[in-house]
Structures are given as structure tokens and as C-alpha cells.
Amino acid sequence: MARTASGTQIPELQPGGRLEHWAERHLRYLMLAPTMLILLALTIFPSLYMFYAAVHRISPNPDLPWEFVGPGNFVRLLTDAQFHVALRNTVVFTIVAVTFEFLLGLGLALLLDRFIRRLTFLKTVLMIPMMLPPIAVAITWKIIYEPQFGVLNEIMFRLGLPLQAWAGDVNLAMFSIIVADVWQWTPFIFLLMLAGLASLPVEPYEAAALDGASSWRQFWDLTLPFLKPVIAIALLLRVMDALRLFDLVFILTGGGPADRTKVLSLYIYQVAYRFADPGYAAAISLFVLFVTIVLSTWFMKRMRLAE
Amino acid sequence: MVRKLFLVLAAAASALAISGTAWADFTVLVPSSSEGDGLRAAADDYSKMKGTKVEIVQAPYANVFEQGANAGATKSGVFDIILMDDPWIPFFAENGHLEDLTPYFKQAGMEGPDNDFLSKSLAICRNPYNTGPYVCLPYVGNAQMFFYDAAKYKEAGVDAPKTWDDVLKASQTLTKDGGGRYFGYVFRGGQGNPVVADFMPIFWSYGANMFNEDRTKVTIDTPEGAAAMKTFLALRDVSPKGIESYNANEVGTALAAGTAASSINWPNWVATFEDPSQSKMVGKISYSPIPAGTKPGSSEIGHWTMGIMSASKNKQEAFDFMVWATSPEQIKISAERGNPPVRASVFTDADLTKQEKFRHYPVLMEAIQASTPRPRHPKWPEIENAFGIELSKAVAGTITPEEALKNSQAAVEQITGLK
Numbered sequence: 001m002a003r004t005a006s007g008t009q010i011p012e013l014q015p016g017g018r019l020e021h022w023a024e025r026h027l028r029y030l031m032l033a034p035t036m037l038i039l040l041a042l043t044i045f046p047s048l049y050m051f052y053a054a055v056h057r058i059s060p061n062p063d064l065p066w067e068f069v070g071p072g073n074f075v076r077l078l079t080d081a082q083f084h085v086a087l088r089n090t091v092v093f094t095i096v097a098v099t100f101e102f103l104l105g106l107g108l109a110l111l112l113d114r115f116i117r118r119l120t121f122l123k124t125v126l127m128i129p130m131m132l133p134p135i136a137v138a139i140t141w142k143i144i145y146e147p148q149f150g151v152l153n154e155i156m157f158r159l160g161l162p163l164q165a166w167a168g169d170v171n172l173a174m175f176s177i178i179v180a181d182v183w184q185w186t187p188f189i190f191l192l193m194l195a196g197l198a199s200l201p202v203e204p205y206e207a208a209a210l211d212g213a214s215s216w217r218q219f220w221d222l223t224l225p226f227l228k229p230v231i232a233i234a235l236l237l238r239v240m241d242a243l244r245l246f247d248l249v250f251i252l253t254g255g256g257p258a259d260r261t262k263v264l265s266l267y268i269y270q271v272a273y274r275f276a277d278p279g280y281a282a283a284i285s286l287f288v289l290f291v292t293i294v295l296s297t298w299f300m301k302r303m304r305l306a307e
Numbered sequence: 308m309v310r311k312l313f314l315v316l317a318a319a320a321s322a323l324a325i326s327g328t329a330w331a332d333f334t335v336l337v338p339s340s341s342e343g344d345g346l347r348a349a350a351d352d353y354s355k356m357k358g359t360k361v362e363i364v365q366a367p368y369a370n371v372f373e374q375g376a377n378a379g380a381t382k383s384g385v386f387d388i389i390l391m392d393d394p395w396i397p398f399f400a401e402n403g404h405l406e407d408l409t410p411y412f413k414q415a416g417m418e419g420p421d422n423d424f425l426s427k428s429l430a431i432c433r434n435p436y437n438t439g440p441y442v443c444l445p446y447v448g449n450a451q452m453f454f455y456d457a458a459k460y461k462e463a464g465v466d467a468p469k470t471w472d473d474v475l476k477a478s479q480t481l482t483k484d485g486g487g488r489y490f491g492y493v494f495r496g497g498q499g500n501p502v503v504a505d506f507m508p509i510f511w512s513y514g515a516n517m518f519n520e521d522r523t524k525v526t527i528d529t530p531e532g533a534a535a536m537k538t539f540l541a542l543r544d545v546s547p548k549g550i551e552s553y554n555a556n557e558v559g560t561a562l563a564a565g566t567a568a569s570s571i572n573w574p575n576w577v578a579t580f581e582d583p584s585q586s587k588m589v590g591k592i593s594y595s596p597i598p599a600g601t602k603p604g605s606s607e608i609g610h611w612t613m614g615i616m617s618a619s620k621n622k623q624e625a626f627d628f629m630v631w632a633t634s635p636e637q638i639k640i641s642a643e644r645g646n647p648p649v650r651a652s653v654f655t656d657a658d659l660t661k662q663e664k665f666r667h668y669p670v671l672m673e674a675i676q677a678s679t680p681r682p683r684h685p686k687w688p689e690i691e692n693a694f695g696i697e698l699s700k701a702v703a704g705t706i707t708p709e710e711a712l713k714n715s716q717a718a719v720e721q722i723t724g725l726k
Contacts, residue, residue, distance in 0.1 A: 061402040062382050082696075146557070147549030148566055163487065165549025168496075170703040256498025257551035258700040274374040275689040276380070276398070282524075 011143045053282035060276035073283035080209065086267040087257050093174065093263060094242040097181045101238060102231075104182065105189025110219075112190075113197040123194070130187040138251035141180040142167070145252065167252045177248050185241070189234050196230035197223070232303035239299075240292055264288055313598075331362035333387035333621040333628065335374055341575050342611045343448045345646040346390055349632050352640075368392070372688070379404025384618040387625040393431045393610045394681040394691075396443060400434035401490045401685040405442040406615040411626040412441070420444060421673065423635060427675050428649040432612055436683045443614035444633045445649040446641070447575075450675040451606040452563060452667065453509055454576070455569035457593040463491070463568075470599045471538045474569060478545040480570050490627035492542050493558050493567035496550040498699035499574065503691050505571050506698055507607045509542075510535040512600035516720065517682040517690075525725050527694075530718035531601075536701065536708040538600065543702050551703045563588060571597065573609060574647040574671050581664050586668065594667040596674050610649065615624070647671055686722055693718035 013224065023030060054073055056066040077083055103300045112123060129137065144151050145166035167176045171172075208218050246265040249255060255262035255270075264284065273282035335350060337343030343365050351359040364386065366374055375389045379402060391399060399405045412419050420429055428445040430437035449703060455468060462479035478491025485491075496499035510516075515531035520522065526532075543550060547561065559576050561567040563586040577594070580586045597604030613632065615625045631637060635652050642648045642659060654672040659665045684690060694715050701711035720726055 010500060059402070060380050060398070060404075061379050063403055147552075148547055148557070148561060149564070163548060165551065168549030168552030170705055171550070209510075246495045253552060254498055256703075257496075258703040258705045259498070259696050260703075270692065273376070274369070274692060275686075276376050276402075 050282045053279050054286050056279045058279040086262045086264045090263045094239055097178045098242055099187045099240045100182045101189050104186045106193050108190045109197055111191035116262045127187045129184045134247035137184050138248045142252055145176055168257055170242055170258050170260050173253050173257060179259055180248050192234040193231055196227045200226050236299055243292055317579035330358045333624045334362040335388040336364050336371055337390040338368050338371045341645050341677050342527050345641050345644045348644055382618040384620050386616050387619040387621045388613050388615055391614055393612055395681045395686050396434055397685045400442045404617055406617050408441040423650045423652050425649060425675050427678050428610055431610055431680050443612040444629050444635060445610050445612050448647040448649040448675055449573050450678045452670055452674050453595045453597055454572045456591055459568040465537040466603050468598050474598055475541055482545040490547045490567045491545045493546050493561045493570045495553050496702045497552050497554045497560055499688040499692055499695040501554045502698045503695045504607060506539055508540050508571055508597045511605045511614040511679050512602055514602040525716055525719045528712040532712050540708055578645045594670045606678040608680050664680050689722050690719050
């Protein structure tokens, strides 16, 4: 029997067969193997396959060979009007939604941190939207926006205001999606900001107060610089997520009306599965991946996150 | 010891996983809707009667197409039968995903499906349409009908709408008097399949067509197309606000709640409208064929059909099930479960027609026989998407009707390569 540091006796391994010895020697690899295999099957192989597919025209007929088109699918991006619409909508959505989420999330965090720090229940309630499945959020908002029987129009009607089509109106559809997204993801920014605020040192604020710095001055010169890494991470994660928006659009508008809410993820889905053109869908996906990587790298450098 | 136990468990789990994929004698892919529910119930009956294990995989409408296309493209053989919406047939058939049923009929000593099936129901199951070999069998006899509240129409001075002008006349009055809470007409204006499905019957009733007879030319941007678009947009003006996002549920709810007087709709909604727990309009909705424009009205056919996947490893079992499920007895049971039939004998069966909930059967049978299929093209999903975008823009008013027709013409020409 061997003993641990605390004195507990543990049985020693008995010498076994060759297989057991081999397993013993390579245990670390064996323990890692399932994860590596899953990673290979679910991430590495599909990624490589996507690169391969992006340079081919793939017929839905399995008896026809894949036709190598080189950069053809990428060149097609330049002239595809639907892709341009989806790209524009994605950019608009990302900028507007993430900006609102950031401002509201930071504002709420400052408010709760400074004035109502002890209201744990309120903090928990504010985080509920983030915990809900995106599909449930989308369906909830679909019911809220429903033009004839929806809650929102019922309120408008009772207030004597003109009823709106919300998700069905060309001028309101994108706004409606942004509101739903802001509702769901502001708590995420709020949570990160709250954590950031809780970790701020007290001394600089005491010194600033002694020097007679106003609250605004303290916020601008102390809080914001201290929060910079947290803000950068929060914005980065939200931008990357906003670029992949799918659920809300799929459920609320299907990309309409008049293509006003068609975003890149929805278009990729349509091209791959509705139009059975996986080669072109792979090319668009690679474009989105490229944009995300470039944006993230630029952002990290700009915010000096690498340091 | 723990390691050995772990290895044994892993081996057992692998064996279970491998055998689990082969537990069923055949697998059927169906939509998560009344059509799929009906076939699921039939499959349960078949399993009990024959001792055959049938696995039913249900998926939302769009996912049935996607999963079927994926299974076909990869020759996975994961599905033996697919319950298809009929516009998908050219895609599946022309990409080699569907089995030609001719040899199976021969082996069964049959020349083909019997004459009790409605001719239009059989025509869509042949590829090319009405001339090629059978690649599926019809199961659910969907075709659009015109649904309207006869009492409201009468109030508006129209006894029974025969033309789109009648519909417009009544709808304009009803919407005007409705004060923003009641509307004369409602339709599926959602981008893509919904708006296209509700536009096509109007398009046809003005003599327009997407392609010429031999499918060598796109013919959307024509005077007939313009006349259809004019009526369609006039109907939009008497429909609820937000119609641009309406799909089947919104239209069905508006009719069942009694907030709209009329619409083009599918027969599987009849059960909802006649169910007191779901409808305020029980016994109040009348059914008629699609109104005429400058030509006789024509319904869009939307049958659900069963085909055998080419990569299936259980083709004979699949064929036997399909023949059984589409027999007169089973189609009658399917009708009682709420799915419209595809056989004349069931449409005229006295047991059914004497029941109030089947009072629409004569109209539906007439509608199927006067129906038109959506343009039969393997790229129909892409065509429908492009056409749906332009129609959605026209409905939303972001482009003129003329631009919508011109853009649609150009988009469909580009997709099909026809000039």
C-alpha cells in the first residue's frame, strides 16, 4: 500500500498484461483522444471541407462530379445583388444593435453598481433574457409584434395611437429585430460591466474625490480607462455574435419584407439548403469568417488586448 | 478495474449505437403538420397489422426538403420514403433522388396507380409532369379554395363571388366599414413561398404563366401578368396592415377569429374553422373555387406525395407501404383524420359527405380537377425565392408593380438560363 500526503492508504496497481502497460504509458494521449476526435470531426474536418467546397460547383445530383471553379464562387460575390443586400443589412444590424446594447448595458451597470448595489433580485431579473433560448425569444417577440392580436398593437390601440405592422413593415422590420436583440443581449454587456465595476480599485477614486473631481470626470478619466479591457471583450463577443444573427430573423421576418432584414447567415442557409448550392454557401461563409477574423484582430490591436 | 469497466461500457455503447440505426424496417420523412401526423398514424396501424417496424421522422416544412435533399445528395439511405410537397418533385426527381416506380408496379402486377385517383393528383406524380414515369404516389389532396364569410359578403352586396372584381367590391366595402379592425380580404404576404403561393392563382386567372408551353421562355412580364399584379395590389389595399409578414397561421387566425372576411386558403384549415374550440366562425365560412379574372380561376395544387429515395435499402418494403397507405380504405381513414383525399371514391363517399365537416368536398374535388401545378422546374426553390422577393417588395410598396414584373422576369431568366 502507498500513502498520500494526508496519510490515506491507496492500493498500488498490480502488474498486468502488455495492453495495460501500453495504456498506462499512453494514458494522457488516451484521455485526450476522445476530445481530439470530436474536435477533428466537428471543427477541423468541416473547416477544411468548407475550403474545398468553396472552390467547387457542387451539383445536388450525387452522380455528377464536383466541378473545380477556382475563385469562381468568390468572384460571384461581387455581382450577387442578394449577397450585397444581406451584407448591408448585417452591417447595419451589427452597428446599431451592439451600440445600443453597449450603452444600455453600461448605463444599467453603473446605475445598479452605484445606487442600488444590494438589489440582487433586480440584477437576476435583468439577466433572464440572456438565459432564454434564442428561439423562445424570437417566438415571444413574434407574438408581441403580431399586428392584429399582438400585445404591442393592443397597447397602441388603447392609447389611441396608430397600429403598426412592426416586423411586417419595411421601415420598422429591422428596428423590430434590433429591439428584440437589444432586449436579449443587453444583460450580457450589463453582466460583464458589472463584474468589471466590482473589480475597480477604490484608491484612485478616493484620491480623485479629494482633488475635487466631479462624478463625470471620475467616470471619464478613471472608470472608462479601467473598464477598457472588459469593454473590448464585451464588444468583441457581441460583434462576432451579431454577425451570425439567424434565429430572430428566421422566426420574425424570414428576411422580408422586401429583403429588408435578410442577413448573411440567413442567406447562407438559403443558398446551402434551399437552393442546394453548398459550394457558393461555403464561399460566403468563408467571406464572413474572413471579415470576422480581420475585424477581431484589428479590434484587439486597437484596444491593445494582446498586451 | 475502473479502466476495464470503462472499456466494456464503451464497447457496449458502440454496439448499441450501431444496432440502433438498423432497428426499423424502413424510415419515412414527413412534415410536422397534419399531413405528417396523418401518415404517422397510418404507419402505426401498418406496424400493428404487419408487424413491420416503421420509423417516422418529423421535421418542419422547410427542413423536410433540406433533409431529403441532403440524404439524396449524400446517398445516405437514411430515409426510405419522403412525404414531399409537390413542387419539390422536379428537384428530387431530376437530381436522381427518387426511384422510378414503374418496375415496382410491374412486379406487383399493376399497370400503375388505379383510375380512382383524381387525374390531376396523378399528373403531378409523374416527372416530367403528366408524361413521365411515376416517381411518387399522391397522399394528401391539397388544392387552394376560396374561403369567405357569405353573410358578410351579402352585407357588402355580393352573394357569391365569381370573379376577383366581386371579391374586390365586397372587400373594399367591408374594410372601409371595418374601422381598421375588420378586413374584407387577407392573404399570405410573407416573402418567399407564402406570397408566391397566394399570388399564383390570381396570376393564372388573368391568363399569365411563368413559362411558355415548352418551358423555353420566361413569360412573367406580360400584359396578363400586369393585370394580375394590379388585382393583387388592389387586394393588398383592403387587407390588414402588416400583410407583408403574414403566413398561413396569421391568415388562418384572422379568418377563425372573424377579423377578415375572405382569403385563398388550403383545405386542411377547414378542420380548424369548423372546430368551436379554435374558431368563432363555425358553420359560417363558405368554400368556393378560385374566382375568375379574365380567364377561369385555377387553384394552386399543393399535394403531399410519397416517393422512394433512390438510396433506400428497403425499396420493396417502402413500395408496399405506399400502395397500402394510398389504398381507398386508407385514404378514407386519412380523410377522417383531417387530410383531404386524392381518390374520387372517397370524395363522394356518403359516410363522409353527409358530415358537416366534409361539406367542402365537392368544391375541393372541383378545385383539384381545375388546379394548376407550380411551374415544374428543378430550380423551383430558387425561382420561388427570387419571385417572392420581388412580390414582397411590390406588396410593401418599395417598388412599382411594373418594376416587380420586370425584375422577376430578369431574375427567373438568370436562374433558369432562359432568355
